[in-house]
Amino acid sequence: MSLSRREFIGIGSAAAAGMALAPGLRLIDLAQARSPDEAVTSLQRWGLLIDINKCHDCDACVTACHEENGVHGHGRPTTDAQWIRKVTLKDQQTGHVQTLPLMCQHCEEPPCVDVCPTGASFKRADGIVLVDKHICIGCRYCMMACPYKARSFVHEDTTDQKPHAPRGKGTVESCTLCVHRVDAGKIPACVEACNKDGNKAMVFGDLKDRSSDISQQLAAGPSTQLRPDLNLNTGVRYRGI
Amino acid sequence: MRRITKHLLWMFPAALAAGLLSAMVSIAADTSGAKSAPIGPTVKIHRGEQCVEPTEDMRRNHMQHILHQRDKTVHQGIRTKPHSLTNCVDCHADPKTNSVLGQEGFCSSCHEFASVKIDCFSCHTDKRDKNAVAVAPFKGTATSGRKP
Numbered sequence A: 001m002s003l004s005r006r007e008f009i010g011i012g013s014a015a016a017a018g019m020a021l022a023p024g025l026r027l028i029d030l031a032q033a034r035s036p037d038e039a040v041t042s043l044q045r046w047g048l049l050i051d052i053n054k055c056h057d058c059d060a061c062v063t064a065c066h067e068e069n070g071v072h073g074h075g076r077p078t079t080d081a082q083w084i085r086k087v088t089l090k091d092q093q094t095g096h097v098q099t100l101p102l103m104c105q106h107c108e109e110p111p112c113v114d115v116c117p118t119g120a121s122f123k124r125a126d127g128i129v130l131v132d133k134h135i136c137i138g139c140r141y142c143m144m145a146c147p148y149k150a151r152s153f154v155h156e157d158t159t160d161q162k163p164h165a166p167r168g169k170g171t172v173e174s175c176t177l178c179v180h181r182v183d184a185g186k187i188p189a190c191v192e193a194c195n196k197d198g199n200k201a202m203v204f205g206d207l208k209d210r211s212s213d214i215s216q217q218l219a220a221g222p223s224t225q226l227r228p229d230l231n232l233n234t235g236v237r238y239r240g241i
Numbered sequence B: 001m002r003r004i005t006k007h008l009l010w011m012f013p014a015a016l017a018a019g020l021l022s023a024m025v026s027i028a029a030d031t032s033g034a035k036s037a038p039i040g041p042t043v044k045i046h047r048g049e050q051c052v053e054p055t056e057d058m059r060r061n062h063m064q065h066i067l068h069q070r071d072k073t074v075h076q077g078i079r080t081k082p083h084s085l086t087n088c089v090d091c092h093a094d095p096k097t098n099s100v101l102g103q104e105g106f107c108s109s110c111h112e113f114a115s116v117k118i119d120c121f122s123c124h125t126d127k128r129d130k131n132a133v134a135v136a137p138f139k140g141t142a143t144s145g146r147k148p
Helices: A005-024 A060-068 A111-115 A141-145 A179-183 A189-196 A213-220 B002-035 B055-076 B085-092 B106-114
Strands: A046-051 A084-090 A097-103 A121-123 A129-131 A202-206 A236-239
Touching: A046 A213, A060 A084, A060 A097, A060 A189, A111 A121, A111 A141, A189 A202, A202 A213, B055 B085, B085 B106
Parallel strands: A046 A236
Antiparallel strands: A046 A202, A084 A097, A121 A129
């Protein structure tokens, strides 16, 4: 069989293209660092595991969060914004006291998203629940709907915001899982502070990646969601409650 | 003509008065002309000659670029620099005040002139991040526009 010059070149280039493509093809995409111009996908779901047995009387996570996101109070505890707070649990029978950090639980089925009339409250493809403050009208339905009281309303004019964390009067805000850091391939400020200055009680990672630290720790031992009866499938899990 | 010559004598004071009046008006017009500045806002460009898009495009469509980028950033986590608001501020902030607002701020000077309210800075900071390095990747030739 004789090939014409054109056929020979055609077959040759097709073979070259096949060889170049084959090593890059996979049936299942690997979770890897995203480039800044790529959209987030549901191949990942970010989550937190908080070990209450290791969490003690310390507020490194709260301080770090509010510092990172420029959340300043006005000395009015009842209305000041809280993105994360320490909650103390006491067993009335035995007197055993535990503390835990509580923030947005980044539910898979978030009630705040269900009730939002404008679509401002939304869940990103990678599971992070956020408020789009450009379309938030400040009605606070989401604050009513959230079973964890995770959201705050900004009552007063804000100044000295961080460039990555805009905050404005008349909108609702909550823990963003430090989305600007996650997008840059870093871990949330609370987790970093807990590992550095605290008691190493928090683990952050991809719940869908079986090889991630958080998935392996979740598989290795018991953990619980807060209010599991609501079937929200929270992204934040606790151990030792 | 003859009749005019006849009446010229008594008309002289009136003509003189009219002449004086017109001279005064022209002087007044001259002084007002010397004081008036050229119409338009004072826009100070502190860094570089070229923005992320051609100047004409930025003048007309900067709000579209920012709006488009805003939705991509918030909902899809796309944080590319060129059309982001932080990049605008990092590049255009006044070196003295570090801000794009204020008397001679890059954003506020033009917006005040055009009487268009800016909503961005009720939530976003108007201050430059001192450590940030702004990018302006547009390398094309700028179309000649009005000098700012």
